[in-house]
Amino acid sequence: MNTIELQQTLPAVFAGRDSIISDVWHQLLTLKRGEAYLVEAASGTGKSSLCSYIYGYRNDYQGIICFDGKNIRSLSVHDWVEIRKSSISMLFQELRLFTELTAWENVQLKNSLTGFKSKKEIKAWFEQFGIADKWNTPVAKMSFGQQQRVALVRALCQPFDFIFLDEPISHLDEENGRIMSRILVEEADRQGAGIIVTSIGKHLELNYTKTLKL
Template sequence: MLRATDLHKAYETEDGALPVLRGVSLAMEGGETLALTGESGSGKSTMLHLIGGLDAADHGQIVVDGIDLGTLDDIGRAKLRRDTVGLIFQQFNLIPSLNVMQNLTFQARLAGRHDVSWTDSLAQRLGLADHLDRYPEQLSGGQQQRVAIGRTLAARPRLVLADEPTGNLDETTGDIVLDLLLELARETNTAVLMVTHSQRLAARMARQVHLTQGQLTRPDMGQAAQ
């Protein structure tokens, strides 16, 4: 499902190039869940942005579901995010002028995969069935994140990239939201790569890797990941 090989990324600063990723490699199978941990500024979000085609690596290769991102232009990368890769952020990023139902179906309609029965099932499972006519500003943070998860899964992506998806929620609400995400991902055989600073949440995933000074390590082994 995902193969990232020898990724390097640096950003230009007033003091010159600042390396963020220094030869990072990882792979995921379909349906697998993986936690990416690391200190603030370690490159976790950069890694997700590269895999999602929101930014380009300086060196290395990323292949998602057989597609080499290095061969894609902006339109091709947008199509990848529309059809194959789902993104969930802690900021929710809902469209304020659309109600819950319209937000839920937005991504699926873009991908040409709108399925009424699947959307209705998601709304029920996510506890949103009684809020479909409401707008984002009328929802709690936990409800907004449920809408964001539903919007992503409604399009049936092969890979979900979640960047601190419970970061704006209290611990209890965050646990409930993560439970729902993982449960629905299992049922749809969707791979989930989640960035988190929480070892407690990372332990919920099938595998964990850790970014330190731009390199990937396995927390349980303490050595560079191969």
């Protein structure tokens, strides 16, 4: 997948508003593979909805979203399975980890579907993130910042053309934010992938191609 295009897209809940001032909603916007985008937004302007629309998790929007020119409303269940397995990776704001499972078990659930990373590579990321000692710890017993790091490792355990990160460092300090940026960029560069980060203030420090106001 090389492009994601939004054509006059707008959350259905916003349809009654008189005017929408946005670089994303009600615009013609093309996100290109290999580039990095920052989507800055105030709370309640639809940034998490945007991620859910593109991931096919929700379809309560007006307008059109296309992957390489194909309207995503026409995609089958099988198509979505393949897209989520090999084209789009998503780090949701609420993380969607299984809290009763350990950090490693959460990551392994994804990696077992793709076989994309070796256990050695995954352990190296845990060490870089300073959570190697949490390998066998149930996620419920970890801080939210630690969980964010586990969720990113899980998101990287698949091939992708685009990776979306919804407020990925809301609970991280500056040093861990820098580590996340480095690991993310290294992996995206390796795959020639596009990066889309959403933020309501604190965001990953990357060399963004474009900053979009939601």
